Amino acid sequence: MCKTRENREFADSPRYKARIGLDPFNEQFQMSDLGPLSYFLGIEVSQTANGCYLSQSQYIQDLLARSALSDHRTTATPMDLHLKLRPSDGIPLDDPSRYRHIVGSLVYLTVNRPDIAHAVHILSQFVSAPTSVHFGHLLRVLRYLRGTSSQCLFYARDNPLQLHAYSDSTWASDPSDRRSVTGYCIFLGSSPIAWKSKKQAAVSRSSAEAELRALATTTSEIIWLRWLLADFGTSCDAPTPLLCDNTGAIQIAHDPVKHELTKHIGVDASFTRSHCHQKTIDLQYVPSELQLADFFTKAQTQEHHRLHLIKLNALDPPPPP
Template sequence: MGAGVWPYAGVHAASAGWGVAAALTLRAHWSVTERLRKEELLRCQGHHNTGADWAGCLDTRCSTSGYAVFLGGNLVSWSSKRQPVVSRSSAEAEYRAVANGVAEASWLRQLLAELHSPLAKSTLVYCDNVSAVYLSTNPVQHQRTKHGRSTCTSSVTGSPSAMFGFCMSRPPPSLPTSSPRLAMSEELAALDRTRTWDLVPLPSQIVPITSKWVFKIKTKSDGSIERYKARLVARGFRQTQGRDYDDTFAPVAHMATVRTLIAVAAASSWTISQMDVKHAFLHGDLHEEVYMHPPPGVDVPPGYICRLRRALYGLKQASRAWFQRFASVIYVAGFSPSDHDPSLFVHLSSRGRTMLLLYVEDMLITGDDPDHISHVKKQLSEQFQMSNLGPLSYFLGIEVSQTAKGLHTRSLARSALSDHPTAAIPMDLHLKLHPSNGTPLDDPSRYRHIVGSLVYLTVTRPDIAHAVHILTQFVSAPTSVHFGHLLRVLRYLQGTSSQCLFYARDSPLQLHAYSDSTWASDATDRRSVKGYCIFLGSSPIAWKSKKQAHVSHSNAEAELRALATTTSEIIWLRWLLADFGISCHAPTPLLCGNTGAIQIAHDPVKHELTKHIGVDASFTRSHCRQKTIDLQYVPSELQLADFFTKAQTQEHHRLHLIKLNASNPPPSP
């Protein structure tokens, strides 16, 4: 396949302006040599685009030809000109335009050779008429086209076939025309650079998979467009397990790990650097034989297909192959994976410690050894095509602001409710929703889409965690009532869009936690809701609001089950902090507002309402005895975990936000 190639849809010229364009054509021919001299070092494959406006001239019914010739990503020649004869079909008009474009491209190839920069790759010709493409590559005779072939064939096929390839390509209409073309160029260049496939004859009894182009707009933290991305994606759903793939699991970083890294770095006054790997999956090696039909834009001899060598996006095992490749490189650099989050890699030495957190292709690097961090960046850049994004500012949809006092993090929430009044709290007090409330929505997908976005927003907005937990229970069959309460959450977010979490510098690196539960609060199944919030110093790093799996006989039982869940999270975080080099020798304070649950957790009390919950009770009790946790009573007005189990009054909501270190971001410099 050709390096530097990117498909480009046909360019159509309006016949009314052909006179002006003809003058530009003369200018283009006069200046094209200078442009080629400037571009000759690119060594990119040439390509051009052709188009025709069939019978566009109302007086003569002649068509208008147009072409644009590119070298790499730069336009070097173009033309818009009325055809000398009337074409009987659109295919014929397009075919004549192709002939004109090929003639120009042939001249430019000769000119490049004279400039000592010959094109080693074939020139791709893009046309948006499939019949014209077929005529250009196959000796088809047809009543409406055979009379035109004698005048055009010499231009189209007179050069060796390896010099030109004819392709159909249409960027999606939702994106600006030029942007996906450049993105597709970069993607195809990366596929060639990493030798993603070998062209081989089609083996017998093999059914190749297919592929498609996927486009995405990558935005900056302010919502503006950073760049357009194009991905050639294999249709992995056609793969067969045991033949095309085996294991598929690949880890990604837990969001609690991300917050812990930010909290530790802020408290230790470390700089967090951000990098990402370009075309990450293309670095993963495939160990299975996977065959794929050639994608659009790739010139392939007849009878040949692509045998994949790299883990192309969309393959079942692509994520796993990439992670294994990255892990092998980072192991050589002296890093060890965390036993408690395999996406966290740690390097310890006499000079200091370095932490690297990987989330697919995005990574954060921090530590107290700047020289080693610079060395690691250099090592990674030697193995992969890296982007050094500088200090952390925008990661996984999270905006990070760094000040002398610490780090502020927030997720960017956008909604179309700017004309609606804002809400002071995300949900009504004593709200009881039922599946049968209201009338079913005609289009439930909108409800699901918004709720899904809110679930991710809870990564930095613990204040909506409980409201979102309630709304997620109705995604299968939402009603008008459910949607009304969803809009209330959006109105609350509209009024608090600037809110962020603050991670303070010099904060003590010690854990403490809050645990709470309601009792039989769900009106449908009478299950309780548990919630917890865990802090590292003054910074919240983990929280949850979730319905319990079982119906509890008493409030003490519900609270005890919540304590067991919170204890599990505390144990994991203590282990994770040990990987960061932070030892937790003292027991972690765990605050609970139910004296009965605390008593059962301390002593083997038998009671008719609690004796059946022995596992959760024994689990919590054992860690009390091992000094992993220190159970303490907290009065209701100071119980921060209430935030995650029930709706709050406006005053309590405001006080809880202060305790969560939620604030407005610092002013922009």
């Protein structure tokens, strides 16, 4: 009798239904079991006892083959330090289609390569009329990828399901229109799950204003990720730490008395302040040398670039089993 009951319980279990094709997904959709995930849309997945490694090494090799580089040089960083590109730099390319094709491929590559996000953001601004100078810096990114094609992002199995984020901006960094760049990076445990490098839509009149715009953008992404985790059954009752290296922006976001000083950015300031009061985010100060979002707003020295990669869990691939 006991054995019969055990068999009946096993027959009703999701494991048994999945084995015979009766799990809820198979009841609603036609699908096949392809085994453990190893490759999806150009992303290679290597699963180990400690966690998962995600890479796009084959995608990079295919891109390098299509680009037909004439040399075998590599570079340690994807972009020159203090680089300021303008639309008028260099001679217009006779055929810009190659530039556009490579930049489009690099935009997809940033899904798994945060280290080239800022460089691709800069180069993608010139796809309408690229020049020889822009193309030269594009080749530098390709040479960087050639030397780091095997780099992986590591996601540990024992990662705590807690969010924390970094937000930063560079004030009036674009030499053409003086707009600032927003950069953020959001972590789940010790692994990055969202990052962005993007020019702001309006000109900021101070560094604090640029930082407030960046905080509002990062807060919006945090809210969405908290909703997503809640849909997956992970509660986010505690506020998400949001680290910023600008004390002026933090004070404005906390203190409504400073409203008179921020009328021109009142929406972003009020939005960030409201979520501070609702305990959605917890604004905290971080020294500039520990600001990981700085990686997404400007080019780095070779030493800082390597340090940021370590903090972003961008590692060498695991040894073969």
